[in-house]
Amino acid sequence: MYVVGLDLSLTSSGVATPKGVFTIKPKREGVARLIEIRDSLEVHLWDSGHPADLICVEGYSFASKFRGEALGELGGVVRVSLHEHGFRYVVVQPATLKSYATGAGNATKERVLVQAVKRSGVEFRTTDEADAAWLMWMGLDHLGAPAFELPAKNREALAKVHWPTVQPIPAGKAVSE
Numbered sequence: 001m002y003v004v005g006l007d008l009s010l011t012s013s014g015v016a017t018p019k020g021v022f023t024i025k026p027k028r029e030g031v032a033r034l035i036e037i038r039d040s041l042e043v044h045l046w047d048s049g050h051p052a053d054l055i056c057v058e059g060y061s062f063a064s065k066f067r068g069e070a071l072g073e074l075g076g077v078v079r080v081s082l083h084e085h086g087f088r089y090v091v092v093q094p095a096t097l098k099s100y101a102t103g104a105g106n107a108t109k110e111r112v113l114v115q116a117v118k119r120s121g122v123e124f125r126t127t128d129e130a131d132a133a134w135l136m137w138m139g140l141d142h143l144g145a146p147a148f149e150l151p152a153k154n155r156e157a158l159a160k161v162h163w164p165t166v167q168p169i170p171a172g173k174a175v176s177e
Contacts, residue, residue: 001053005135014128016136055089056135088164100157
């Protein structure tokens with residue numbers, strides 16, 4: 001199974017795939033920026049030689065004070081693209097992502113980053129990359145291939161997500177098989 005995590009942002013979108021974690025930093029403004037982000041994402045969603053099996057997208061942060069309308073546009077553009085290409089995707093609310101990562105739905109982005117490094121041993125350049133990695137790990141966990149052990153309290157967050165129908169990974173199979 002090829003699972004992707006997306007933490008969408010107008011300036012620094014975090015992307016996590018089985019091949020690595022990175023950020024998309026668009027150079028354009030307005031509609032051209034939305035197209036640039038969408039096109040860059042589409043390349044990585046097909047990166048495995050076939051379409052991603054599941055994409056986990058971080059939901060909107062309704063407490064955000066800045067550029068909510070523009071973030072809504074980006075989220076809409078990306079969701080339309082995912083739908084048009086037939087990708088299975090799920091939206092994970094920020095508090096649910098934080099609960100999975102830290103056990104607390106009100107954790108700071110920095111705490112989520114620290115837990116990502118602690119659990120995976122991977123160094124992340126941004127909190128956006130760490131959020132994207134946690135989204136990917138949630139998808140893998142849901143499919144029966146957790147990246148690492150987590151406390152039961154953290155894993156309870158999986159039940160709060162409305163997962164699309166995807167075949168689970170059989171026990172003992174590698175994620176890349």
